[in-house]
Amino acid sequence: MLPDNILFSADPSNDLLAFLNKKNYSKVVVLTDENTREHCYPALQQKLPDHFVIEVKSGEEQKNLETCVLIWKQLTDYALDRHAVLLVLGGGVLGDMGGFCAATYKRGIDFILIPTTLLAQVDASIGGKLGVDFDHFKNHIGVFQQPALTLLYTGFLKTLPVAELRSGFAEVIKHTLISDKDMWDTIRKKSLQEQDWDGLLKHSVAFKADVTTQDPKEKGLRKILNAGHTIGHAVESYLLASGHRILHGEAIALGLIAEGFIARERNMLSHDDFQSIAAYILAVYGKVDLNEKQIAEAAQLTVQDKKNKGNKILCVLQEGIGRARWDCEINFDEVKEALSFYQ
Ligand code: NAD
Ligand code: ZN
Incomplete structure (x- = not known):
């Protein structure tokens, strides 16, 4: 409702x-x-x-x-x-x-x-x-x-310029990956331009409204909306601070793949589901090139994320497609490995 x-x-x-x-x-x-x-x-x-x-x-x-x-x-x-x-x-x-x-x-x-x-x-x-x-x-x-x-x-x-549409689409993908497998199967059959925005919007808005009504001040459940953002936001901040251009959604798209990789390594996400996520996102967003030094420095930013508690990096991880856990702890090496895999 x-x-x-x-x-x-x-x-x-x-x-x-x-x-x-x-x-x-x-x-x-x-x-x-x-x-x-x-x-x-x-x-x-x-x-x-x-x-x-x-x-x-x-x-x-x-x-x-x-x-x-x-x-x-x-x-x-x-x-x-x-x-x-x-x-x-x-x-x-x-x-x-x-x-x-x-x-x-x-x-x-x-x-x-x-x-x-x-x-x-x-x-x-x-x-x-x-x-x-x-x-x-x-x-x-x-x-x-x-x-x-x-x-x-x-x-x-x-x-709306297509780059802005693509940027917002990453949040739609995020909402779908953490809430509805059927919706994901609908989305991934279509390119960005072919999506049914009315249908997607109804789904995405209902999901976010439901989560934020249950947890308006982000004490717990609302953190699930940070999927893709622990790593994505770090890469976005790093690139912007070093004079590169990247739209928020492009960084979140990368973050969804990298965090999906960690979920796969932990056997929370199957190989096939991870492949489906990575292949579709790469087809829509292309790849953001990062060298080894950039990976290490961006990964370091996840350690400093203000949402962390102590030295633990808090992260949302997929449990299959359509479900996620918002209270996972990951470490610096996992972030580096995920970003290296992505390259
Ligand atoms: P934006 O507001 O800068 O809009 C992007 C560009 O599109 C602007 O140049 C704008 O003038 C132009 N534009 C807007 N509508 C247009 C249209 N219909 N046709 C042509 N051009 C149009 O960027 P955004 O991506 O919409 O929003 C980013 C902001 O949202 C960030 O500041 C971020 O912090 C914030 N945000 C807030 C929340 C929240 O929960 N409050 C969540 C996510 C993001
Ligand atoms: Zn976002």
Whole structure:
């Protein structure tokens, strides 16, 4: 069962209008970046009641307190009271930051998330985590707060650059690998372009919503959503810090293979299942080349992961396809071996 603040929509402007009419907000403000203003805002604009638009620059490097100050300032200039609503139209960057600004403006006004990237639709807009980066730490300042509504419309994906689609798809693959073998069998028969996004989204969102409702503050079960991220996130951080480019989902795809390899070595995952995972992910994402020095240095970052306890590296490992354990402990040598195998 989906929480009742999540709505799948085939007609976002009408559904949004119906919601706003019910709520009777004092003012409506729309937050966009230059891309979502151009590609997504026109689909809503005409039916929206009287409103203001705030546009910020796109990109993770804008997800900081300086941009929040610009947003808070405009909310103040528009004299928004506590009965206003902020409608956040964008990817995960805007969702996290806009939600945070709304949750803190005058101790919190309502916000509506209208995620426009695949990653934001299946992941960032579900689960109530909001925030911004600070002092080189990702999502360092933030709060947990649920939106009044998350409106999901896959039509927005039509204008999304294919690299961004591929990046978000890694989170769909992750959700599937840890929750539903049948879904995996459906996904792996199709290329990225052939996927049925409506069907996949319903599945992926329901899964994440269920997990985060059971464990909203990540005390236990929610850690299962870190599948692929222990190793993937380390490689992503390492490459970005050394001046390389890699999208989050590309790193998570690599992480799912590497962590799958460790699960296979521990006989938690069969050889055939591992092969099926690795072959499909490599076909969609290609390989990220890493030399021996890079492997050792990226592996070292898994040891420093803030989610660890003491010297143990916490990791989610597959138990077959469609199931996983979130409380496994792995060691540095296993990470190095998995990354070397991947090469
Ligand atoms: P993003 O928000 O930067 O969007 C990617 C790019 O696509 C941007 O340039 C954006 O302007 C553009 N764009 C967005 N929608 C478009 C559309 N429909 N057509 C054309 N262009 C479009 O990146 P993202 O991948 O959506 O989100 C990444 C962020 O999400 C990170 O900051 C990450 O920390 C956060 N995140 C949060 C959670 C959470 O639980 N809150 C979970 C995962 C990720
Ligand atoms: Zn992720």
